[in-house]
Structure formats: C-alpha cells, structure tokens
Amino acid sequence: MMAPDAHDPSMIECQSAARTLYDYLDGRLDAVMSARIDHHIATCTACAEHFAFARRVLALLPVAVPLPEPSSPLHARVTSALTAAGLLTPGA
Numbered sequence: 001m002m003a004p005d006a007h008d009p010s011m012i013e014c015q016s017a018a019r020t021l022y023d024y025l026d027g028r029l030d031a032v033m034s035a036r037i038d039h040h041i042a043t044c045t046a047c048a049e050h051f052a053f054a055r056r057v058l059a060l061l062p063v064a065v066p067l068p069e070p071s072s073p074l075h076a077r078v079t080s081a082l083t084a085a086g087l088l089t090p091g092a
C-alpha cells in the first residue's frame with residue numbers, strides 16, 4: 001500500500017503527470033493511473049495543453065518515419081526519356 005497524498009488521493013501533481021505522459025498516450029498505464037491523468041488534464045490547463053501537444057506529435061510520427069521515395073519525378077522523366085530514345089533498356 002502506497003502512502004496517500006496529503007490532500008485528495010485522486011489528485012496527482014503536474015510533475016507526475018508529465019512523467020507518465022508517454023505511458024498514458026501509449027495506453028500503458030493501469031486504469032487507476034489513467035483515470036488520475038484524465039482527471040488532472042481535465043483540471044489543469046497547462047498539462048492539458050502539454051498532453052494535447054504530445055498527442056499531436058505522436059500522431060504525426062508514423063507519417064514522419066518512412067524513408068523518402070528514392071526516385072524523384074525528375075529521375076522518372078529522365079529515365080523514360082532515355083528509354084524512349086533507345087539509350088536505356090527498361091528494367092536495367
């Protein structure tokens with residue numbers, strides 16, 4: 001049994017909320033801790049903004065991770081022009 005907070009045991013501090021931010025967004029917190037974070041975000045504007053920002057960043061990550069397409073439109077145009085001119089064998 002952990003020592004209860006001095007005040008409302010359902011309350012957590014901003015520092016605790018920030019520490020659990022990524023676990024929370026990953027859904028790795030247990031139901032009790034997750035509910036405490038929910039409650040904190042609902043009552044703390046600073047953390048609400050912090051969590052909303054982190055959520056947006058995480059949402060963008062899958063888009064940012066894939067490697068860029070190696071062949072550019074220019075490369076494709078040059079390749080097709082060379083192929084049409086008989087200077088390049090398709091698939092070579």
Ligand SMILES: [Zn+2]
Pocket residue numbers: 013014015017040044045046047048
């Ligand atoms: Zn806070």
